[in-house]
Amino acid sequence: THPTSASLPSPSFSVDTETLQNQIDELATFSDVPAPAVTRVLYSDKDVLARSYIKKLMEKAGLSIREDAVGNIFGRWNGKDTSLAAVATGSHIDAIPFSGKYDGVVGVLGALEAINVLKRSGFQPRRSLEVIMFTSEEPTRFGISCLGSRLMAGIEELADALKGTVDGQNISFFDAAKSAGYNLNHEDLKNVFVKKDHYSAFIELHIEQGPILEEEGLPIGIVTAIAAPASIKVEFEGNGGHAGAVLMPARNDAGLAAAELALAVEKHVLESGSIDTVGTVGIIELHPGAINSIPSKSHIEIDTRDIDEKRRNNVVEKVHQSAVSIAEKRRVRLSKFQIINQDPPALSAESIIRAMTIAAEKLNLSHKLMISRAYHDSLFMARISPMGMIFIPCNKGYSHKPEEYASMEDIANGVKVLALTLAKLSVD
Numbered sequence: 001t002h003p004t005s006a007s008l009p010s011p012s013f014s015v016d017t018e019t020l021q022n023q024i025d026e027l028a029t030f031s032d033v034p035a036p037a038v039t040r041v042l043y044s045d046k047d048v049l050a051r052s053y054i055k056k057l058m059e060k061a062g063l064s065i066r067e068d069a070v071g072n073i074f075g076r077w078n079g080k081d082t083s084l085a086a087v088a089t090g091s092h093i094d095a096i097p098f099s100g101k102y103d104g105v106v107g108v109l110g111a112l113e114a115i116n117v118l119k120r121s122g123f124q125p126r127r128s129l130e131v132i133m134f135t136s137e138e139p140t141r142f143g144i145s146c147l148g149s150r151l152m153a154g155i156e157e158l159a160d161a162l163k164g165t166v167d168g169q170n171i172s173f174f175d176a177a178k179s180a181g182y183n184l185n186h187e188d189l190k191n192v193f194v195k196k197d198h199y200s201a202f203i204e205l206h207i208e209q210g211p212i213l214e215e216e217g218l219p220i221g222i223v224t225a226i227a228a229p230a231s232i233k234v235e236f237e238g239n240g241g242h243a244g245a246v247l248m249p250a251r252n253d254a255g256l257a258a259a260e261l262a263l264a265v266e267k268h269v270l271e272s273g274s275i276d277t278v279g280t281v282g283i284i285e286l287h288p289g290a291i292n293s294i295p296s297k298s299h300i301e302i303d304t305r306d307i308d309e310k311r312r313n314n315v316v317e318k319v320h321q322s323a324v325s326i327a328e329k330r331r332v333r334l335s336k337f338q339i340i341n342q343d344p345p346a347l348s349a350e351s352i353i354r355a356m357t358i359a360a361e362k363l364n365l366s367h368k369l370m371i372s373r374a375y376h377d378s379l380f381m382a383r384i385s386p387m388g389m390i391f392i393p394c395n396k397g398y399s400h401k402p403e404e405y406a407s408m409e410d411i412a413n414g415v416k417v418l419a420l421t422l423a424k425l426s427v428d
């Protein structure tokens with residue numbers, strides 16, 4: 001027989017908070033901008049330094065390390081029965097420009113500390129436990145969110161799309177990967193796909209990136225669902241010209257078309273009738289970008305989400321109609337309306353919600369069920385494995401900016417809930 005839950009580590013096990021804080025601070029130094037901001041973009045030099053830092057910590061934790069073709073990194077603690085599907089946990093360490101040092105990082109360094117906590121407590125896993133550092137969760141470099149977990153989920157369209165994918169400097173995905181030491185060609189992408197029964201469970205520890213837990217004084221959030229994200233690239237083209245000499249009736253200003261579409265995004269989101277529908281325009285680029293030259297081209301990128309997929313799709317549809325009507329009215333060309341991703345929401349598995357709840361209760365940590373409005377690699381891991389997420393509070397809900405902060409007490413609580421959940425699922 002295998003150990004019953006009685007042999008699970010006693011809740012008194014402890015987190016090495018000093019070491020964990022030092023690791024968070026050290027990882028944050030691998031950044032293209034000065035502290036307290038962090039910028040760490042896929043396959044950049046700083047990303048490569050951060051990757052070796054993580055692999056060093058995996059080695060120190062006694063894990064066997066594997067990397068796949070695109071740089072998803074796996075650290076495995078072999079269980080007593082290696083024929084069983086493993087329990088996985090993990091997150092990302094890439095960071096959007098001028099962001100913070102906890103988004104994703106808490107779920108990678110915290111997962112490694114959860115493994116160390118279990119090892120120090122003498123726990124022996126039945127199912128192997130595996131920590132995953134996903135190669136890139138943020139869309140920063142190639143406009144593709146959750147690139148590593150999307151590929152692991154076996155999304156063929158992405159594998160095909162990567163053939164022609166280039167970044168803002170016109171560097172191809174494959175050349176960028178090669179510069180970081182990942183020598184792959186298109187055929188290798190299929191080896192990134194993970195079979196549905198490869199993992200028995202996947203759990204991600206993450207800061208809430210919202211204010212609810214802090215406002216309600218709760219140390220733990222148990223995620224029931226992840227909202228459905230969509231991103232769209234739009235381009236308008238006009239004749240441009242001299243900002244002084246061309247009279248208004250003769251203009252077809254691509255910049256003002258972009259501005260009007262941005263406000264249309266807000267209008268369609270607010271019209272949805274639900275507080276759960278959100279949208280913004282995070283990128284607006286004007287060409288030629290001179291104060292006295294009428295923009296002849298505009299490039300805007302739209303992010304819209306909702307926990308309800310139909311409502312979110314309705315916003316995407318209305319934004320498309322607005323783009324067409326604005327182009328007509330302003331006599332500009334709608335030269336691009338490209339939906340980059342339009343993903344369904346993901347539901348957490350009941351079995352994992354239960355395991356996380358039991359863990360929080362064993363630790364006397366008050367908790368609540370909640371949805372994640374941010375997306376995560378868990379959104380795609382849910383397609384190949386039962387999924388769950390553990391949230392911890394973050395300061396005023398701040399995230400994706402340098403003021404992002406989570407206290408070591410909150411992080412340690414999250415690590416302990418994760419450790420107990422992993423232990424329980426490993427003996428199931």
Ligand code: HGY
Nearest residue numbers: 137138373374375376
């Ligand atoms: O944008 C998101 O939801 C995630 O934090 N990258």
Ligand code: MN
Nearest residue numbers: 001002427428
């Ligand atoms: Mn049994």
Ligand code: MN
Nearest residue numbers: 096103138400
């Ligand atoms: Mn993020």
Ligand code: MN
Nearest residue numbers: 103104137376
């Ligand atoms: Mn994240």
